[in-house]
Amino acid sequence: MTGERRPLTGATPIGDWLAHPEGGPLIRNLLAESGFDESVLAPVRLLPLRQLVTLSRGALTEEVVDDLVARANGGETPAEEDTGTGWQERIVPGRFADRTVIVTGAASGIGRATASRVAREGGRVVAVDLVAEGLDTLAAELDSSDVVPVPADVTKQADIERVVAAAGDRVDGLANVAGVVDDFTPVHEVSDAMWQRVFAVNVDGLFRLTRAVVPVMLSAGSGSIVNIASESALRGSAAGVAYTASKHAVVGITRSAAFMYGPGIRVNAVAPGGVATGMAAGEMSEFGRRRTADFLTLMPPIATAAQLAASITFLLSDDGVNVSGAVLPSDGGWSVQ
Missing domain, CATH: 3.40.50.720 (NAD(P)-binding Rossmann-like Domain)
Incomplete structure (x- = not known):
């Protein structure tokens, strides 16, 4: 165990963004600009940040998410990977075969x-x-x-x-x-x-x-x-x-x-x-x-x-x-x- 933090990406859960020393202030500042605080994100804290693009119906754009990711990682954009946390869909091959x-x-x-x-x-x-x-x-x-x-x-x-x-x-x-x-x-x-x-x-x-x-x-x-x-x-x-x-x-x-x-x-x-x-x-x-x-x-x-x-x-x-x-x-x- 190295204790190193995973890089923040669009696939990182919103709750993890808020808990991160670089990501948290970025999200809170973005919310403050629109007159909100982090409490509005409580129901979606387990969802990936990028999913807010769909949920907000365009109020949060892909470009804004990409900019947040770059700023949280010192200007770099790490590859989006499955974080390995939370629920994962598991397909059951053939469960509906011939149906x-x-x-x-x-x-x-x-x-x-x-x-x-x-x-x-x-x-x-x-x-x-x-x-x-x-x-x-x-x-x-x-x-x-x-x-x-x-x-x-x-x-x-x-x-x-x-x-x-x-x-x-x-x-x-x-x-x-x-x-x-x-x-x-x-x-x-x-x-x-x-x-x-x-x-x-x-x-x-x-x-x-x-x-x-x-x-x-x-x-x-x-x-x-x-x-x-x-x-x-x-x-x-x-x-x-x-x-x-x-x-x-x-x-x-x-x-x-x-x-x-x-x-x-x-x-x-x-x-x-x-x-x-x-x-x-x-x-x-x-x-x-x-x-x-x-x-x-x-x-x-x-x-x-x-x-x-x-x-x-x-x-x-x-x-x-x-x-x-x-x-x-x-x-x-x-x-x-």
């Missing part, structure tokens, strides 16, 4: 990570999203895998039918990941437009695609469905009324379907806490922001999309053979607070 899995929301975030993992573990993925460009990028990155991009809007019945047609005669798994957030509005402020938009995607789209897929699974006598709920399905203090109600509805659909179609078809839900996807509420209700602020500070460090994909693919695969009707909190322990 067809539909994944919605597959162009970005949790859906993309789930589609990627299923494909890299040997599955045929029907990747569904509104954003055709994102699906094409996913398919190009996984060019040695079997990925079928289907640009589709899950709120439209005609698009649901196209998705099922693209899957063909066999659907072994369905991951209902597509979703939208609300703006933290409480019930006395929420508009009809916000309520209808959130329910159209988070509930109606999930319901319609599940309804279309279940007959195929019933014919085969087997299948696995994983719905994405949320921390908001477990408490009332993590979002506005529209999103909270929609995710409670997802849990209801999950439990009803698990009862109706078991044991041949397994139906489960995953309830993520904070996840590094860049999915944000935009302009928030001031009432909702004030009311939830203290509770949201209790949120554990946020997860990566790949970590959520690990939870989802466990339930989708035969590894979850004896699990149905479960709502799995994948939230770093937030739900037990």
Whole structure:
């Protein structure tokens, strides 16, 4: 043991940057210039610094990260290496071999990570999203895998039918990941437009695609469905009324379907806490922001999309053979607070 510090890079966790004698002052000065202190980084302290580029939606640029790295290393830019700390994704070769899995929301975030993992573990993925460009990028990155991009809007019945047609005669798994957030509005402020938009995607789209897929699974006598709920399905203090109600509805659909179609078809839900996807509420209700602020500070460090994909693919695969009707909190322990 030499006691030498690893050089700071874009792959170094934010917490390590803050603890470093050169890196810490650089990060704190950068935050101070924007009127923040290091407390705003508490939920992301386990993530690589470079991931803030995506999370900040361009407020922090790649060039700024590169400059921080050079300044922390005396003008040099060391190669980015796996730090060897924290969680590492471990692919299970062949886990989804000869399986067809539909994944919605597959162009970005949790859906993309789930589609990627299923494909890299040997599955045929029907990747569904509104954003055709994102699906094409996913398919190009996984060019040695079997990925079928289907640009589709899950709120439209005609698009649901196209998705099922693209899957063909066999659907072994369905991951209902597509979703939208609300703006933290409480019930006395929420508009009809916000309520209808959130329910159209988070509930109606999930319901319609599940309804279309279940007959195929019933014919085969087997299948696995994983719905994405949320921390908001477990408490009332993590979002506005529209999103909270929609995710409670997802849990209801999950439990009803698990009862109706078991044991041949397994139906489960995953309830993520904070996840590094860049999915944000935009302009928030001031009432909702004030009311939830203290509770949201209790949120554990946020997860990566790949970590959520690990939870989802466990339930989708035969590894979850004896699990149905479960709502799995994948939230770093937030739900037990």
